[in-house]
Amino acid sequence: MITQAVREARTEQDIYLLLTAYVQATRLADELRKLSGHIMSLPLTGLDDVRERIQGLFFELGMASGGLDDGSRLMIREALYVFGEALLRLKWLETAQRDQGPASQSNVPRGWLEESSGTDRLENA
Numbered sequence: 001m002i003t004q005a006v007r008e009a010r011t012e013q014d015i016y017l018l019l020t021a022y023v024q025a026t027r028l029a030d031e032l033r034k035l036s037g038h039i040m041s042l043p044l045t046g047l048d049d050v051r052e053r054i055q056g057l058f059f060e061l062g063m064a065s066g067g068l069d070d071g072s073r074l075m076i077r078e079a080l081y082v083f084g085e086a087l088l089r090l091k092w093l094e095t096a097q098r099d100q101g102p103a104s105q106s107n108v109p110r111g112w113l114e115e116s117s118g119t120d121r122l123e124n125a
Contacts, residue, residue, distance in 0.1 A: 003085045006082065011093070015093075023044075032075050034060075038052070038053070038056060047087070050083055054080065054084060057080045060076050061077065
């Protein structure tokens, strides 16, 4: 699953490659074609771009929920989870690099990824 690969990514470049592959694969889904162009556009331009896309996805989720569009809601929730995991991992790598030099998977505290759901951690990002 893509979220697992994002969690295990060792570099920012790996995360952006995974997000790019996810965007390319999901742009074809009818439910995601309805989204704002920026949310599913390429290229990804950095941490702030990922954060902006998450904000856009939350807005789109609200719109889909109001319209009772279950198909779109499920796809948007998945996209939120993927982008949320990417944001968390990017922030972790940024912090680890600043504090310890280049981060590696062995530096990830055991249990950090499994402690809570992605949305709980996303609120703190």
